[in-house]
Amino acid sequence: MxxxxxxxxxxxxxxxxxxxxxxxxxxxxxxLPLNVTQLPLWPEPVRAVPNSFLRSALFGAIAKGRRRYINGEDLAAIDGITIRYKGERLDQGDLDVWESVLHVVRLQELGSQCRVTSYALLKLMGKTDTGKNRATLQARIERLVANALTVKQGRHSYIGSLIAFAAKDEKTQEWVIELDARLRPLFASDQFTQIEWAVRRALDGHQLAQWLHGFYASHAKPFPMRMETLLKLAGSEDSNPRSAQQTLRKALDAVAEASEARGEGFSYAIRGDLVHVKKRATGAQRRHLISKPRKPRG
Known part of the structure; x- marks a missing residue:
């Protein structure tokens, strides 16, 4: 028996x-085998980003031109998040590249060497495979490798670079890219947000609008925030309060327009110096969000 x-x-x-x-x-x-470390398998129409990156100035809304080098400073972030950064300032275009690398890597073991061509990465980003775009892609990958950050998000922390290693075959344009497997806790079930890629793509070239879209996507019930606080969290470099606020209003208009066109409800009102946002998540978004208001820091 x-x-x-x-x-x-x-x-x-x-x-x-x-x-x-x-x-x-x-x-x-x-x-994959059952015992390997892997990122969550999000759907094709979205891109996944840790909430700490969306709620801080890590990937900021910065102007074109020469970038400031940050030598180990604490970046502006929502209360409960700490990001200390060393390297050239990162912008929304750098985030597009990092999101695209993550999108490819999610299908394989995290920490292994991922092979992907420049063409494939550019196509994921909606870019044509031209010499100029290849050069921009390489510059962004170099920037994502040549940095050091300390991220504290909830009970988890990460110390390292956004891309651990990268190499390229100049003839075939094939990249070998490796991410640190220790990034995985930043993608715990309640620590990341799935961004509607169609809306983000529609905002391409509008740095502040892209930042706002990601920031508000990471909140289930956005709480009123001062215009000055939003601009600080976005890493705005505009020292003129009046023009900065005008830029913020235009960026909010752009988010509302792009969201409405793609069925992702978003509306806002500015009362005094407070921005009030209402949003409705639809489609493929299955987010891990917060609903409690937090105070900004940094």
């Missing part, structure tokens, strides 16, 4: 493993 019972248990175990393998095999990409 004991032998028979053990045999039946073994059969059940084998069947359970087979079901799990079948389930994983139905996912996009190459099925």
């Amino acid at each position: 004991n032998t028979a019972h053990a045999l039946l248990s073994r059969v059940d175990e084998i069947r359970a493993l087979a079901r799990e393998r079948e389930k994983r095999a139905s996912l996009p990409g190459v099925p």
